Structure formats: C-alpha cells, structure tokens
C-alpha cells in the first residue's frame with residue numbers, strides 16, 4: 141500500500157542517544173502492527189454489527205439492546221482484569237464503540253445510512269421493514 145507513513149518520524153530531539161532511539165523504534169514497530177490489527181479487528185466487528193443493523197431494521201427491532209450491552213460490559217471488565225488492562229478503560233472503549241454501532245443501526249432503520257446497505261439474500265422486506273413491491277410478476 142502506498143502511503144506517507146514514516147515509522148521513524150519523531151518529535152524527540154536529535155540529541156536522543158542512538159541506542160535508545162534504536163530500542164524505541166523497535167518497540168514502535170510492534171505498536172504499529174498492533175494499531176493495524178486494531179483497525180482490521182474493528183472493521184470486521186463493524187461488518188458484523190452492520191448485518192445486525194440490517195436484520196433489526198428489516199424486522200422493526202430497536203437499534204439498542206441494553207440488557208445485552210450490560211452483559212458484554214461485565215464480561216469485558218472481567219477479561220480486562222485477567223489481562224491486567226484497566227477495566228474502566230475497557231468499559232469506556234466498548235461503550236464508545238457500541239454508541240457508534242447504535243448510531244449506525246438508527247441510520248439504517250431511518251434509511252439515512254451513509255454506508256452501502258446490502259439486503260440479506262431472500263429478504264422479503266426492505267431494511268425499514270416495509271414490504272417489498274414485487275416487480276417480478
């Protein structure tokens with residue numbers, strides 16, 4: 141992929157010890173891989189939640205499911221504790237993502253989604269739950 145990402149770009153001054161700089165760049169290369177993974181993982185999660193959004197809109201279900209969210213948050217907090225990640229941060233992060241998902245679901249149901257909405261194969265209603273006009277007859 142062509143982009144202008146320079147992994148050695150830094151605002152740290154010229155006077156950083158070269159050995160320290162070398163170690164820093166090695167660690168940063170790992171951070172860059174993690175960041176790329178995060179983007180791919182998030183893209184796959186949004187792809188899945190987009191399908192949920194279409195399914196909900198087709199069946200006139202509400203965009204949010206607070207009971208499911210509480211279970212997910214409690215589970216993620218437990219996982220975070222086991223992984224020595226701050227559970228408060230894990231909760232904040234998941235809540236941030238879920239809020240965005242719910243916004244997408246609302247937009248799908250309103251028909252204002254900027255994302256291409258691919259109807260499920262065999263769906264007999266459009267995404268707003270209105271019956272399809274059958275144009276095949």
Ligand SMILES: C=C(O[C@@H]1C=C(C(=O)O)C=C[C@H]1O)C(=O)O
Nearest residue numbers: 189192203204205208209238241
């Ligand atoms: C994805 C769903 O819709 C919403 C978004 C959720 C999420 O991003 O995990 C969870 C619950 C819902 O509020 C769902 O109901 O499963």
